[in-house]
Amino acid sequence: MTERVKRLxxxxxxxxxxxxxxxxxxxxxxxxxxxxxxxxxxxIERQTDRNIVGSIFxxxxxxxxxxxxxxxxxxxxxxNAFLHFWDALPxxxxxxxxxxxxxxxxxxxxKRITAKDIPSIYPVGSxxxxxxxxxxxxxxxxxxxxxxxxxxxxxVLMPYSDQSGISRKIESPKERERLRKILKELDVPAGMGVIxxxxxxxxxxxxxxxxxxxxxxxxxxxxxxxxxxPSASCVFQEPNLIERTVRDFLTDEIDxxxxxxxxxVKCMTELVGQISKRSASRIKHYAETQPIFEKYGVxxxxxxxxxxxxxxPCGGYIVIDETEAxxxxxxxxxxxxxxxDVEKTILQTNIEAADEMARQMRLRNIGGxxxxxxxxxxxxxxxxxxxxxxxxxxxxxxxxxxxxxxxxLGLMEMTRxxxxxxxxxSVYDACPYCxxxxxxxxxxxxxxxxxxxxxxxxxxxxxxIHEVKVVIHPHxxxxxxxxxEELLIDIERKYAGRLTFRGxxxxxxxxxxxxxxxxxxxxxx
Numbered sequence: 064m065t066e067r068v069k070r071l072x073x074x075x076x077x078x079x080x081x082x083x084x085x086x087x088x089x090x091x092x093x094x095x096x097x098x099x100x101x102x103x104x105x106x107i108e109r110q111t112d113r114n115i116v117g118s119i120f121x122x123x124x125x126x127x128x129x130x131x132x133x134x135x136x137x138x139x140x141x142x143n144a145f146l147h148f149w150d151a152l153p154x155x156x157x158x159x160x161x162x163x164x165x166x167x168x169x170x171x172x173x174k175r176i177t178a179k180d181i182p183s184i185y186p187v188g189s190x191x192x193x194x195x196x197x198x199x200x201x202x203x204x205x206x207x208x209x210x211x212x213x214x215x216x217x218x219v220l221m222p223y224s225d226q227s228g229i230s231r232k233i234e235s236p237k238e239r240e241r242l243r244k245i246l247k248e249l250d251v252p253a254g255m256g257v258i259x260x261x262x263x264x265x266x267x268x269x270x271x272x273x274x275x276x277x278x279x280x281x282x283x284x285x286x287x288x289x290x291x292x293p294s295a296s297c298v299f300q301e302p303n304l305i306e307r308t309v310r311d312f313l314t315d316e317i318d319x320x321x322x323x324x325x326x327x328v329k330c331m332t333e334l335v336g337q338i339s340k341r342s343a344s345r346i347k348h349y350a351e352t353q354p355i356f357e358k359y360g361v362x363x364x365x366x367x368x369x370x371x372x373x374x375x376p377c378g379g380y381i382v383i384d385e386t387e388a389x390x391x392x393x394x395x396x397x398x399x400x401x402x403x404d405v406e407k408t409i410l411q412t413n414i415e416a417a418d419e420m421a422r423q424m425r426l427r428n429i430g431g432x433x434x435x436x437x438x439x440x441x442x443x444x445x446x447x448x449x450x451x452x453x454x455x456x457x458x459x460x461x462x463x464x465x466x467x468x469x470x471x472l473g474l475m476e477m478t479r480x481x482x483x484x485x486x487x488x489s490v491y492d493a494c495p496y497c498x499x500x501x502x503x504x505x506x507x508x509x510x511x512x513x514x515x516x517x518x519x520x521x522x523x524x525x526x527x528i529h530e531v532k533v534v535i536h537p538h539x540x541x542x543x544x545x546x547x548e549e550l551l552i553d554i555e556r557k558y559a560g561r562l563t564f565r566g567x568x569x570x571x572x573x574x575x576x577x578x579x580x581x582x583x584x585x586x587x588x
Contacts, residue, residue: 080318087324108304117301142204217263379412421456430481516588530580537566
């Protein structure tokens with residue numbers, strides 16, 4: 064039984080409050096969000112894995128693909144970045160509007176720019192200021208946009224848009240009206256716009272004024288770098304994991320931030336102190352000898368959460384499989400046999416599965432197309448309950464998500480924004496033994512393949528070679544000596560030859576070598 068299940072069942076001491084636990088090491092930084100002791104968010108960043116999502120580059124257009132309606136921009140990486148025409152529109156020439164002379168001269172008129180105009184605006188060789196929206200994943204290069212934005216503590220500054228707004232996640236009409244009044248009083252530079260972030264709900268006007276000042280100062284530095292730096296260079300680097308976490312997560316709901324690196328604590332305190340000294344007082348330095356993730360029970364929860372099979376408090380479990388095309392999540396009742404009311408048992412399992420699915424998507428940072436295979440429910444009301452539960456749990460996800468109702472086949476289709484590699488993609492390499500399949504051929508399969516190879520070799524060399532030696536993995540050899548011994552004797556009789564075998568534990572499970580026993584020369588089937 065996992066630590067999380069024990070806590071949910073009341074069998075382990077409960078931790079109260081919400082904490083950000085930060086582990087900073089030389090090669091890796093890790094951040095965990097605990098809510099009453101339960102791991103709800105987990106992020107990891109390594110020194111060798113440079114996170115470029117949100118960073119701004121001065122790039123140069125290398126080529127234009129009219130068929131794809133896209134261009135490829137050199138921003139200084141091995142693979143050129145992908146810029147779709149529509150992602151180039153919002154910031155192009157005063158937000159998509161261009162003043163042009165009428166044919167024959169005379170009064171100027173405004174013309175709206177369309178995707179067809181983009182190649183003439185950004186011809187090959189031209190420089191362009193872009194922001195990364197999606198990092199390089201697998202063999203694909205970064206995805207970029209010219210619609211730039213700078214995220215602050217409470218505001219997002221949009222240098223190329225004069226539109227301002229409020230996060231949709233702030234639902235209270237009264238609060239939205241209060242924030243609109245604050246927005247009107249802000250001294251936003253001409254031609255720029257701002258969006259109030261969700262964490263701005265309930266905050267005083269002076270916090271927005273400070274945040275805006277810092278963002279405008281940041282933008283002026285980017286403009287200066289744009290003028291002085293050469294093309295294919297970074298003009299703004301998105302803050303590292305620790306700084307981003309404090310910026311995005313340190314809200315009134317967080318009771319404490321604990322970090323085991325003194326320098327990181329000083330950096331965070333200075334960063335937060337610019338906006339709120341009260342928030343800065345919640346940042347603590349952890350100086351004990353016991354590793355911080357072990358102290359707060361984070362490591363055990365991480366190990367449990369990243370198994371292929373994840374148990375639910377009711378005794379059911381989900382199975383998560385990541386593939387190139389999609390992520391499949393299967394729900395099973397497991398040990399939850401329930402009582403006489405089978406439908407109630409199924410509903411309980413599916414509701415807990417929806418909770419865990421939403422949590423796992425955040426923890427593993429999995430994205431793209433996700434299929435949830437729930438246990439079949441006859442009642443349409445129960446299906447709607449599970450669907451609504453999933454929608455509610457996905458509201459806290461910072462990545463954009465979209466979920467559809469359960470289909471007649473019992474499947475729930477979802478999409479989740481994929482800005483960078485999943486945790487498993489960055490932590491794990493494909494197994495060099497199985498080649499990423501997760502399986503190897505069975506001993507029986509290897510026996511069949513070996514016998515076919517022996518038939519071909521002994522038939523081809525029947526007149527010249529009478530003794531053949533086979534080197535093979537001991538596990539397969541064990542089957543040959545027990546279950547398939549008679550079949551090998553039949554081969555010897557058929558070709559009037561002799562077979563000898565040697566097990567080699569260093570051999571791959573799927574490898575075997577057939578040799579001429581007299582000179583140890585390999586014989587190809």
